Amino acid sequence: MPDDSSATALPPVPMQFTASQRDRAALEALARQARADLERINVPPAAWMLSAESATDASPVLDVLVAGAGMCGQTAAFALRREGLTNIRVVDRAARGEEGPWGSYARMLTLRSPKQVGGPELGVPSLSFRAWYEAQHGSEEWQALHKIGRIDWRDYLLWVRDTAGLAVDNGVRLRSVSHAEGGRLLSIELEAPGGRRETVRARQLVLALGRDGSGAPRWPDFPSLRRDDPLAAGRVFHSADAIDFAALEGQRIGVLGAGASAFDNAGCALEAGAAEVQLFARRAHLPQVNKSKAASSHGFLRGFEGLDDARKWRVYTYIFDEQVPPPWESVRRCDAHAGFTLSLGTPWLDVAPDEDGVSVTLPNGGIERFDAVIFGTGFDVDLLDRPELARYTPLVDTWACHVPPEEAQRHPEPTRFPYLGAGFELRARASGAPDAAAALSRMRLFNWGATMSHGALAGDIPGLAIGATRLAQAIARDLFVEDADRHWARLQAHDEPELAPTRWYVPPDRRERP
Structure with missing residues (x-):
């Protein structure tokens, strides 16, 4: 301190x-x-979409299913409505207010x-x-x-x-995605409360599954820690877990991490009456400058997607390497408590829960004892962690395929980000089957996993409107192009006589054709 x-x-x-x-x-x-x-x-404008050719009353087809109704999913749905797309459905696994x-x-x-x-x-x-x-x-x-x-x-x-x-269907979870009709249609399995399953068909899927929606919470690997160890239950937490902070009153808590979530969880524990909270960071000092602020102008947010791969890679590997400092208010929130200690330059080498607490091994050979520990270590981006997309994840194109090997070795985490198209669509690697590639192009990733390809448009508030609008317009464009011949037929069949209320009206059978 x-x-x-x-x-x-x-x-x-x-x-x-x-x-x-x-x-x-x-x-x-x-x-x-x-x-x-x-x-x-x-707003909303008149609906203009044509029903899917394979849709029937008994087996309808959605134009878009939005999976996730948090900030990103909700705004994506609003943007779709503004584009005249009304045959959409929005689901979220959480109860209302918990999205x-x-x-x-x-x-x-x-x-x-x-x-x-x-x-x-x-x-x-x-x-x-x-x-x-x-x-x-x-x-x-x-x-x-x-x-x-x-x-x-x-x-x-x-x-x-x-x-x-x-409208949002709460309590409905996305379970799996498959495809039909050569990849022209997605078959999506949902699970409602009570385990009831349903399968819906959709032409487009927006994956707005939150911060962990393109990976999972990042759990550090330690020799003595297994996530399924019953001794870890109630003693070893990730910051994304449900934590009963009131139960930590009077206890000694260890927190690993130097970012905002680490400080916020430390602050919650202190405010709940924890006797001591010691926060550990491997760096000798906290990150000092939030470089992301310089990447949040309208020009940056609109233009980043148009950069070549080398410039995109340069920007975000630099931002990730610099890291984001915790907000100064969060730091002061912790420093206001006499029981708070910040230990810099002190990584953890091992975490071992037992019946009485948790032992943390430090680099100097010392061992700290805590009643509980919290990992404020953020989230990984790795679609292999997403069971909903299991049949497709081996085919998904990632940034690892688009940078030199030496760069991939220097920056392993950014290589796992999916390499998205201009409308946030997932792309298949060159070796992918054509029908699977077609199906992937109908899945739009609208969360943190889009950052390497589009910048911070799907998770950080400053870029949200730009991102949601780009997403909705891309979906509208692709659906129109797919149905172009049917729209041509609609255009030819359109017959709204403008001059009927005038004396110059000519009935169809008397009109000269060019």
């Missing part, structure tokens, strides 16, 4: 809170205004983004978070707000969903 003399010179931490008071009447009035605004700009991390494993007090960022409103002012907040608390309170409360953000997302009329 810094010495007390330097700490006294630090600026005060602005007031932070996870949730503000709700004014239901004000929100209902704002919702009416927002719906009127949507109508004024003709995404905001009400579960996100343990920060406030969002890490500036309060002015937009995204879920897709440019409609009355759907913005600022409008939502000011409607309830006024413009002066908005000006005084430091950052957006985490629970406020969750509740705002639900309000946008309801106001825009975005």
Whole structure:
């Protein structure tokens, strides 16, 4: 920890809170205004899609299934509606209000983004978070707000969903994906509460499965630790786990990691009454500069996808190597407690749970004893960890196939990111079967796994609107092109006589043909 003399010179931490008071009447009035605004700009526009040729009343075909109704999935669905795509379905395995991390494993007090960022409103002012907040608390309170409360953000997302009329089937899990008709149609197995299974057919699938939706939580490997060890239950956690922090009262907790989630979990444990929390980082000092902020301008977010592979690789391997510092508010949240200790330059060599606690082996040969430990080690990107896509993952093209071997060896984690097309579609390696390749092109990855190909458009709030709009427009384009001949037939059959109310109207049988 810094010495007390330097700490006294630090600026005060602005007031932070996870949730503000709700004014239901004000929100209902704002919702009416927002719906009127949507109508004024003709959202949603008239539906234009043709039914799939193999669709029947007994066996319908969705144009798009969106798997995941968190921030990304919800905004993708809204963007699809704005493109006139109405034959869509949105599912999420969680209960209403538990989609995404905001009400579960996100343990920060406030969002890490500036309060002015937009995204879920897709440019409609009355759907913005600022409008939502000011409607309830006024413009002066908005000006005084430091950052957006985490629970406020969750509740705002639900309000946008309801106001825009975005239906979500909660409690429905994506289980598996296969294909039919030579890859022209996806067969998607879903599981509802109680284990009830259903299979739906869809022409396009948006995989908006969250931060871990293209991999899994990153569990460090230690010689004495097995994830299924019963002794680890209740003592060894990942920051993405459900943790009963109240049960940690009076205990000594070890946290591994130097990022935001590590500090946020340490802060939760301290606020719950943990006697001591010791946070360990392998670096000699914390990362100091968030390079991602320089990659969040509209120009960067819109233009990154157009870069060549070498420049894309250069940008994000640099950002990943520099790492993102924890927000200063999260650091101060921990430093405010006398029981907090930060041990820099101290990686863990082993983690061994037993009946009485957890032993952590340090590089100097010493052993620290804790009642419980938390890994704040983030998430891996590796589609091999996603059981829903098991039949396709060996075929998925990744960045490993697009960089020199020496670069792949230097940066093994970025090589596992999927190599996506311009519309977020998965691509097959050159050796993939044609029907499987066609099926993959109908699966759009809209989460953190898209970062190496598109930049931070599917997970970080600043790029969300750009990403969702790009995704929806790509789907609309591809569906139209696929049905081009049928749209041509519709064009020829179109017969709406404009001049019928005039004396110059000519009936069809009297018209001269060119």
